[in-house]
Amino acid sequence: MIVANLGAAAIAVLGLGEAGSLMARDLTRAGATVRGYDPDLHGDLSGIPLAASPAEAVRGAAVVLSVNWARVALDVARDALPHLRPGAIFADCNTAGPALKAELASLFAGGSAAFVDVAMMAPVPPLGIRVPMFLAGAGAERLAPILRRFGTPVDVVGPTAGDAAARKLTRSVFFKGMSAAIWEALEAARAAGVEEWLRADIARTLSEANAATLERIVEGTRRHARRRAHEMTDAAALLDQLGVPSTIARATAASLERVVAEQGASV
Template sequence: MKIGFLGFGEVASNLSRGLVDHEVDVYTCVEGRSSRTRENAEKIGVNLCSTNMEVAEISDITISAVVPSRAVEVAEEVSNHCRGIYVDMNNVSPETVKQALGFIKKGRVVDASLMGSIIKNGLNVPIAASGPCAGEFAELNHYGMNIDVVGTDTGQASALKMLRSIYTKGVSALIFEAFSTAHKMGVDEELMKYLQKTECPGFKDAAVSRIINSTYHAQRKSDEMEEVLQFLREYTEPVMTHATSAFFKMISKKIDLTEKPEDYRDIFQELK
């Protein structure tokens, strides 16, 4: 089995690590990426190709895991070179997924969406999949993946991802706003204490993780929320989601982190 990744960020690197452990041949292209990305790929044991087209030509399954703004561009780039199944695993709207997959000439495509944390779950992260070849893609469950086929139409899996994002990113924005205000007032530890009494077990760790990730990945989340808005406007007036999108856009402009801080309070210091 040969699996290729277009893009080698957080999603691709974590899935690759698990697949290599299951003796799958993994391929990617890191041309134009940082030396750190190349070193990470080599350390994991990923085979490096010179172009994305080469990745698509070699792979039985090609997985696109790029930033949302490049989903369509990358699909078009490899459209004539994909010999196997093409999987769009980008955090984009159903319409964007359909546009991207429309470039794949043979039509052997899958709409796939991560439905959990890739950092916490690694290869076992829940993945919703739909489209003509979703069942074939789900055969990777034999190699340690956790793929659930939710339908045969492209757009179904990405719609579920969009709806999940409305909730998860909205909660993250509210937590950030509440604790940044509490920190300015010197009562953030007290707020955490009281919320731990009323919220679910593990609330403190989850809240701290949301604050840090909201900042570290603010630009990516801002791009993703634009896709969510595009999707949601077809069905309703996205009042709350619009506010969440504005929040991530604001954070991406105010704070630029090169690495994740260990203490969430360092982030609030940057906002002063």
């Protein structure tokens, strides 16, 4: 861990769940003055200085990290805003869409505190504060060097709140979608008695993937969408026969049919 000396400036961490507590503990161990707050304290919070209220946590802090559920992000920001010191940075680290990030940024428009849309691009455990992040928003350029002092891999993607969230969520379509497809495929393979073979085949395919693989996937989808849509309809029917939910298979067939329709409309 890279030790960072911010002097007397504090870092407030609002939300001490699994991710927030790891980040707060790493910051504390690295020499930062940390104040953590969560209305529902639970889990291992050892080594984290705790505040009695959001106001106490953020008062005088140079940086505020909000690590909460997206559904409470606005409430957390509104509670913190009146107590922020001039020039403070409020960084929303929640997984949320660009619209919510823009709404959060609007709370800070015209004030002295700067908002940052933070997208954490890997699971926080076990990386803690060293989780890779994309930053966007008015305070992104100021927050980046602070986080880098703690060993955080940071990329500033622009001044517009929501741009970091857009990167994270479009990647989520790929990565979480792939994960769900693998899960469903393995369920089906287990029911069909071929799970060991399919696991090995998936592992081989992933290990051999490169940039050319991506281009083949994109071009193959464009050229063969109609045939693949029929194939996935048959695959969904097989899953039905096996008693396995066919959510991903049916969604894939529908997505491919959309590609067929869009290509037909463009010619």
